[in-house]
Amino acid sequence: MQGYESPLRPVLIKGEKTYKDVTRDILRPILGKPSWLWYLGLTASSLALLWGLYAIGRTIFFGIGEWGINRTVGWGWAIINFVWWIGIGHAGTLISAILLLFRQKWRTAVNRSAEAMTIFAVMCAGLFPLLHVGRHFVVYFIYPYPNSRGPLWVNYNSPLFWDVTAITTYFLVSLLFWYIGLIPDLAIIRDYTKSAIKRKIYGALSLGWLGSLKQWQRWETISLHLAGLATPLVLSVHSIVSFDFATSVIPGWHTTIFPPYFVAGAVFSGFGMVLTLLLIARKAMKLEDYITVDHIEYMNKILLATGSIVGTAYLTELFIAWYSGNIYEQYAFWNRAFGPYWWAYWIMMACNVIFPQTFWIRKFRRNLWWTFIVSILVNIGMWFERFVIVVTSLHRDYLPSSWSMYFASWVEVSIYIGTIGLFFTLFFLFIRFFPVIAISEIKHILLSEMALLKRKKSSSVVETEN
Amino acid sequence: MIEREKIFQVILTDDEHKLVEIVKKLKEADQPVLDVYSPVPVEEVEHILEVPESRLPKAGFWIGFSMGAAALLLMVWMMGYSYPIVFGGKPYIPWPSLVPPTFETSVLTSAYGMGIIMFIVSKLVPMLKAHPIDPRVTDYLFAILLDEEADEDFLKKLAQDFDAEYKKVNAPEDVVIT
Numbered sequence: 204m205q206g207y208e209s210p211l212r213p214v215l216i217k218g219e220k221t222y223k224d225v226t227r228d229i230l231r232p233i234l235g236k237p238s239w240l241w242y243l244g245l246t247a248s249s250l251a252l253l254w255g256l257y258a259i260g261r262t263i264f265f266g267i268g269e270w271g272i273n274r275t276v277g278w279g280w281a282i283i284n285f286v287w288w289i290g291i292g293h294a295g296t297l298i299s300a301i302l303l304l305f306r307q308k309w310r311t312a313v314n315r316s317a318e319a320m321t322i323f324a325v326m327c328a329g330l331f332p333l334l335h336v337g338r339h340f341v342v343y344f345i346y347p348y349p350n351s352r353g354p355l356w357v358n359y360n361s362p363l364f365w366d367v368t369a370i371t372t373y374f375l376v377s378l379l380f381w382y383i384g385l386i387p388d389l390a391i392i393r394d395y396t397k398s399a400i401k402r403k404i405y406g407a408l409s410l411g412w413l414g415s416l417k418q419w420q421r422w423e424t425i426s427l428h429l430a431g432l433a434t435p436l437v438l439s440v441h442s443i444v445s446f447d448f449a450t451s452v453i454p455g456w457h458t459t460i461f462p463p464y465f466v467a468g469a470v471f472s473g474f475g476m477v478l479t480l481l482l483i484a485r486k487a488m489k490l491e492d493y494i495t496v497d498h499i500e501y502m503n504k505i506l507l508a509t510g511s512i513v514g515t516a517y518l519t520e521l522f523i524a525w526y527s528g529n530i531y532e533q534y535a536f537w538n539r540a541f542g543p544y545w546w547a548y549w550i551m552m553a554c555n556v557i558f559p560q561t562f563w564i565r566k567f568r569r570n571l572w573w574t575f576i577v578s579i580l581v582n583i584g585m586w587f588e589r590f591v592i593v594v595t596s597l598h599r600d601y602l603p604s605s606w607s608m609y610f611a612s613w614v615e616v617s618i619y620i621g622t623i624g625l626f627f628t629l630f631f632l633f634i635r636f637f638p639v640i641a642i643s644e645i646k647h648i649l650l651s652e653m654a655l656l657k658r659k660k661s662s663s664v665v666e667t668e669n
Numbered sequence: 670m671i672e673r674e675k676i677f678q679v680i681l682t683d684d685e686h687k688l689v690e691i692v693k694k695l696k697e698a699d700q701p702v703l704d705v706y707s708p709v710p711v712e713e714v715e716h717i718l719e720v721p722e723s724r725l726p727k728a729g730f731w732i733g734f735s736m737g738a739a740a741l742l743l744m745v746w747m748m749g750y751s752y753p754i755v756f757g758g759k760p761y762i763p764w765p766s767l768v769p770p771t772f773e774t775s776v777l778t779s780a781y782g783m784g785i786i787m788f789i790v791s792k793l794v795p796m797l798k799a800h801p802i803d804p805r806v807t808d809y810l811f812a813i814l815l816d817e818e819a820d821e822d823f824l825k826k827l828a829q830d831f832d833a834e835y836k837k838v839n840a841p842e843d844v845v846i847t
Contacts, residue, residue, distance in 0.1 A: 368774070393799065417847060425725055
């Protein structure tokens with residue numbers, strides 16, 4: 204895994220560390236007692252989850268008449284939230300798979316939590332189509348299986364079916380990738396902890412890992428090849444999500460730029476969420492030595508790049524609507540910007556296009572407070588992007604007599620709050636019981652980082668002597 | 670299950686470079702190294718000991734390829750022969766539509782195929798009781814495992830030269846993972 208080392212590259216780990224230090228630093232929050240803030244966070248997110256479960260219960264019991272959707276706007280908050288959550292999940296796979304293939308060493312500090320985030324986000328996303336199908340108890344009809352109706356098979360022409368296969372694969376492969384990465388770290392806790400119960404639990408979870416020659420060799424091989432598989436997978440998932448819209452004939456949806464535009468948007472929102480969570484985690488868990496300002500800056504650069512792609516896509520859509528001469532398309536975009544939902548469009552534009560552009564300036568990229576604010580704005584903006592795409596396109600289509608407005612009911616809002624609760628509940632449990640930074644991967648880059656630190660120190664000594 | 674144990678000799682060091690040097694010396698002296706345990710993967714040791722490359726990628730490729738092909742054939746049969754339906758005037762067997770499900774099936778089966786094979790061949794089984802040669806190995810130590818028959822005096826001398834630790838341990842007979 205050794206490649207060219209730029210002498211200008213900053214050291215990814217702060218201070219002189221040994222293997223022992225890395226273990227101790229990262230395991231401290233797991234082996235110690237959690238702070239009151241952790242309890243507060245877990246309680247708040249669990250309450251949100253319970254509230255969401257109540258709303259889900261109402262939806263299942265009374266049906267989707269509980270929602271604000273109507274005949275014209277048949278896809279509402281459910282699909283918006285589905286796409287939003289799936290998008291958030293994209294950063295995890297991007298960091299762990301694509302950046303691994305590109306040999307980006309800085310990923311080691313953030314990949315574990317980003318992968319966990321992917322899994323939790325996909326779980327939240329999966330809930331929405333599940334609820335929207337209406338007949339929840341026969342939801343397995345979406346998979347092809349020999350049945351007594353012919354057998355009648357599923358429609359393989361439908362992007363909705365492709366979506367089912369893509370999301371299922373994405374979730375399962377991400378889970379495998381995450382767990383395989385965790386095994387050596389779980390074995391460290393097994394051998395490190397003094398508590399007999401913890402030793403038993405982590406012993407069972409680490410599957411008898413010894414760190415032998417062959418185990419490491421296979422672990423590295425499978426990590427690399429799963430990354431190779433996950434890379435086209437992650438690109439396919441949001442492309443397929445975009446096909447849900449792009450293969451229809453609704454103005455504003457029937458667009459060929461949707462796949463790359465959706466993938467860039469997904470990475471954009473995913474990095475927004477990773478930044479929000481990591482900025483809190485690094486402070487609360489005192490991991491500043493491993494998640495440095497340089498890491499934040501690298502992620503902000505990705506945010507800037509993907510934000511610019513998304514901004515270009517917005518402008519391209521407007522240009523093509525005008526250039527095509529298609530009056531329905533032109534009206535759809537005029538309606539987005541100046542129709543009854545103009546506020547959603549301009550919130551989207553401001554959050555996604557304007558604020559991230561401040562990251563062209565180094566001072567802003569390295570300012571943690573500004574990064575935190577922008578990371579939240581990005582996720583608000585990306586939520587509104589999906590709102591704009593779904594609602595403004597549907598509520599006024601070809602037939603003015605069927606135009607309508609859509610406002611979410613409190614049940615829809617509660618389910619959304621519930622998924623945020625689910626996400627954070629799982630995340631709080633994760634940071635308490637699993638190492639939030641991949642210990643083995645940090646150790647793997649430790650020698651080269653310490654050598655770089657030494658070189659930098661000696662060269663600065665030479666410089667000062669001169 | 671009764672686990673039969675036997676005695677092994679172990680050299681322990683906390684320095685990756687020393688580990689590589691010790692393994693080199695052992696190889697030169699024809700002392701067969703049974704296994705090496707480490708907190709991080711050490712590719713150099715793999716090269717010195719001429720550990721054959723893993724065949725997992727090949728297995729992954731063939732599993733993905735064959736399962737993808739099977740999924741494609743199954744879909745062709747379902748749509749074209751078992752219950753043909755006209756969906757909006759499209760052909761019975763819509764090749765472009767079959768690309769995404771075929772791709773996803775390949776990726777899923779290939780990933781899980783490799784994962785399951787790795788778990789089995791690397792003896793990674795849920796609830797398995799681990800027998801670490803030394804509990805410090807997963808944290809910061811590198812351990813070289815040798816047979817009881819290996820030259821004890823040579824090993825002790827080698828350990829001393831590199832400021833490493835030498836000890837004898839009891840471990841299950843089948844502790845070595847090949």
